Amino acid sequence: MTLDEETIAGLEREFAVFVRQDRAASGQLGREVHPDLKVAAYRLLAHLAERGPRRPTELACHVGVTAPTVSRQLQHLEELGLISRVQTLDDGRAYLVRLTEAGHRRVEEVRVARSRRLDKLLGSWAEEEIRTFAELLARFNGSAAAPPPRQCGGEG
Known part of the structure; x- marks a missing residue:
């Protein structure tokens, strides 16, 4: 299926608006976690909350940054008292x-807070519309998932 240019342009505009609004909201919510917290660092915290303890290399792959970048972010999160490091049993x-x-x-x-925000944003939508939107967004995200630009060792 080939979409016409006007449809693609409209979709690109809406994605850009969505990403801008989500980044702004995520930045505000991240500052609620800690005033000095950056959006990228919040993504690390959310991943740890969802998946449990992880190696720094896996975290770097998950957020798409280099090992030194994630190391700096982790050091900052540790200084804020939000994360800690634990030795692995298999490799000292x-x-x-x-x-x-x-x-x-x-x-x-x-x-x-994010749930409350979504509830407000979707308050006028019918439950079936929200369900359909979630299904379509999941379908889109599944088809948009691309292999990482560098080898992440199958983790992520």
Whole structure:
């Protein structure tokens, strides 16, 4: 199926608006976790909350940054008391990153705030419309998922 240029242009505009609004909202919600927290660092916290302790290399692959970049972000999160490092059992040199109790609490606070925001945004929608939107968005995200630009060792 080939879409006409006007349809594609409209879709691109709407995606751009969505991404801008989501980044702004995520930035605000991230600052609610901690005033010094950056959006990218919040994504790391959310991934740890969802998946549990992870190696820094897996976190770098998940957010699409280099190991030194994720290392700086993790150091900042550790200084804020939101994560801690734990040694792995199989390799004394390696470590996993996990949320602290404060990190779990803060991520949950943001999850609740995001849910409230979505509830307000979709308050006038019928439940079936919301369900359909979620299904279509999941379908789109599934088809848009591309392999990472660099090898991530099958993690992510």
